[in-house]
Amino acid sequence: MxxxxxxxxxxxxxxxxxxxxxxxxxxxxxxxxxxxxxxxxxxxxxxxxxxxxxxxxxxxxxxxxxxxxxxxxxxxxxxxxxxxxxxxxxxxxxxxxxxxxKSTQFDFLYDCLGTLESRSHRLLELRYQQDMKPAAIALRVEMSANSVAKALQRIRDRLRECLERKNVEATQ
CATH class of the missing domain: 1.10.1740 (Rna Polymerase Sigma Factor; Chain: A)
Structure with missing residues (x-):
């Protein structure tokens, strides 16, 4: 070729x-x-x-x-x-x-992911890269399934807020 x-x-x-x-x-x-x-x-x-x-x-x-x-x-x-x-x-x-x-949003998401601590990265990796459910993640990280689900929700909320903030900054 x-x-x-x-x-x-x-x-x-x-x-x-x-x-x-x-x-x-x-x-x-x-x-x-x-x-x-x-x-x-x-x-x-x-x-x-x-x-x-x-x-x-x-x-x-x-x-x-x-x-x-x-x-x-x-x-x-x-x-x-x-x-x-x-x-x-x-x-x-x-x-x-x-x-x-979409490409701009991916750049923003990459920046927002960089603000997370390593524990949050680990939970996101297990959930979205390895496609594990909260119960399976809980066994891996020694947390309850409910705690994992709540932690993931908080992480998603932080990422959403960060993306929204970056969108507002980009339009100003």
Missing amino acids: DETTRQAARQWTLAQPAVSAFVTSVVRDFGDRDDVLQDVAVAVIESFDSYDPDYPFVPWAIGVARNQVGMYLRSRRRDLLVFDDDTVTCLAIAIQDVEYE
Whole structure:
């Protein structure tokens, strides 16, 4: 695999959730959606040479997806439940905005997680990375299941407050 293809695949992997959300918002049939998404992936890889790395990749990939979705919709014009071009454009813009917000929220969450003490990190790791229930966590950390559940709730509340504070700071 050459370096251009490797870089295209790397960028596609990061953009795929947003592109998939866009395609899913327009193409309602599961089989058709998977076909369109596969066509988008191929088009992204094939046209990667035209991508300007000075600009964000996700909006560019969504632009490629808009073209593929447009071709799909033109082939389905006889269906009654097909979006017009303006609606598809609005959805593409909305998905880009959500993707940007999501990436910002992840940055904020990373910062907020950094403010927690190690015990809180351990509880979050057991609950969300290892998918353990409070009763199982309680056995591991020598606490009662009720205490674990309450501690997790307090941690989530602190993280939510931190995220809200960072959102307010970012908009000022």
